[in-house]
Amino acid sequence: MSAKQLEAQTSDRTGQAMNPEAPFIHVEHLTKVFHPAKSRSLGWLRKKSAQEGFVAVNDVSFQVQKGQVFVIMGLSGSGKSTIIRMVNRLIDASDGTISVDGKDVRSLAPTELRAYRNQTINMVFQHFGLFPHKSLIDNVAFGLKVRGVDKQIREAKAVEALKLVGLGDRIHAMPDQLSGGMKQRVGLARALATDAEILLMDEPFSALDPLIRKDMQELLIKLQRNFKKTIIFVTHDLNEAMYLGDRIMVMKQGKDIQCGTALDLLEAPADPYIEEFVAEVDRSRVLTAGMIARHTSIARATGSPAGNEALQVPEGTVLHELLPIFAAGAGQVDVVDNDGESIGTVTAGEVFAALSPKGLSNAS
Ligand SMILES: Nc1ncnc2c1ncn2[C@@H]1O[C@H](COP(=O)(O)OP(=O)(O)OP(=O)(O)O)[C@@H](O)[C@H]1O
Ligand SMILES: [Mg+2]
Incomplete structure (x- = not known):
């Protein structure tokens, strides 16, 4: 393998x-x-x-x-x-x-x-x-209700989920008071708020x-x-x-x-x-710094090269967001995960190689 x-x-x-x-x-x-x-x-x-x-x-x-x-x-x-x-x-x-x-x-x-x-x-x-006849909080809490979750707990979870989708100030609104995009957000909040x-x-x-x-x-x-x-x-x-x-x-x-x-x-x-x-x-919008860092640190076998002074970027940063950093003169960036731990480094050359149709493996 x-x-x-x-x-x-x-x-x-x-x-x-x-x-x-x-x-x-x-x-x-x-x-x-x-x-x-x-x-x-x-x-x-x-x-x-x-x-x-x-x-x-x-x-x-x-x-x-x-x-x-x-x-x-x-x-x-x-x-x-x-x-x-x-x-x-x-x-x-x-x-x-x-x-x-x-x-x-x-x-x-x-x-x-x-x-x-x-x-x-x-x-x-x-x-x-x-x-349509239930408020946002009742919509989001519904999945938990049918699973027999306590009212207080299910409402707290529903509020948390609605806050996360940017509707924390509309919890008592009715669906027909929302735009199509807002309704989708409520639907997503409801899906994620259940215990499943x-x-x-x-x-x-x-x-x-x-x-x-x-x-x-x-x-x-x-x-x-x-x-x-x-x-x-x-x-x-x-x-x-x-x-x-x-x-x-x-x-x-x-x-x-x-x-x-x-x-x-x-x-x-x-x-x-x-x-x-x-x-x-569109490679620039789907490839992330984390994907490249993981790929190259394995290819290098020794992990990431020294990158003490490199700017840190979150691993989810897509490549088109990295380009201005390299355009401003950076040679490499240090990629960190959600806990702030370093995953590895990514160089300008690796980013350009990853963006090219011939791909990253061609560059190494
Ligand atoms: N109940 C069924 N009886 C007979 N054929 C079926 C049945 N359900 C699905 N199929 C057939 O099985 C194939 C796969 O269907 P499926 O719904 O899984 O495709 P899909 O990848 O989800 O497509 P789409 O992107 O259009 O939703 C299709 O050819 C479909 O006509
Ligand atoms: Mg389908």
Whole structure:
């Protein structure tokens, strides 16, 4: 295994050490074959389809560590929603295993399944669907209420979440008093405020206009720092996938064709299909100082070179924000994680190499 692959498996974007032995979500050989409803098929068609079926998800395997944002990316019809519906057991898998926190999801008995859906996972759809007759605080606290959380605790959590999405002064407002973007913020606050450790998000931002969408992506990263959920996020937008995902799985016609960090996909696309996709990516807005620092410190093997006098930047700084620093004469920057610990250094040359279509590995 290469150093890069090892890194992809053992640390996420936040630099948290992870145990490769114990993924929180572990999916192996997951397959779904849809058979058309018998009553709707006719004669020979029924016979043929019953034999063959339609393979919507074909032998897909992946692992998600606790606290990670795992993105499933692919074109329409590639099987993304089918995967998360199987994780949620909204539909039954035809084959393969799904293990969540050591539990075999496919064999949960009805009562265990109810507990799994109520306590462990929370599904978030494109339309957050606020209750129009409930105030913001009651909307956000609702998920906790149905889980039987005490009124005082659920309201405190709802207020905290609403503050984080910038609506702390509107907690008693009704949804129809809000703009579309504000409603989305409430929906996101509600999703993150529940006790569920896992969020399954199926294209939650796809219907938004680009400015609100960007705002929501930034908000999700900010909220995630606070709530540290384990998130499976579905999108067909590679820019969004790379911005949000600690790891990204690319799907094509039911198959998982590559799984890795944004940098892995950019540096070594496993398939001409991915190569075509990544050509369209705005590298300056998806690659971060942290990604480059982790990549280069492994390539250097000795960790970061001396950087005592280098300016410190947070690991989430995207490259287009670094460019003015280098333009002002800095030779390198010191990249720090959320706790202020140094991850490594990034030089101007590495940033330019990472921005070039030939990529970072070409520079070293
Ligand atoms: N209940 C079903 N019965 C038959 N075929 C289905 C069913 N659900 C999904 N499919 C088919 O399985 C394939 C994958 O569907 P899925 O909804 O997982 O795609 P997706 O990647 O989520 O697409 P989109 O981006 O459009 O949401 C599609 O060809 C779809 O038509
Ligand atoms: Mg879908």
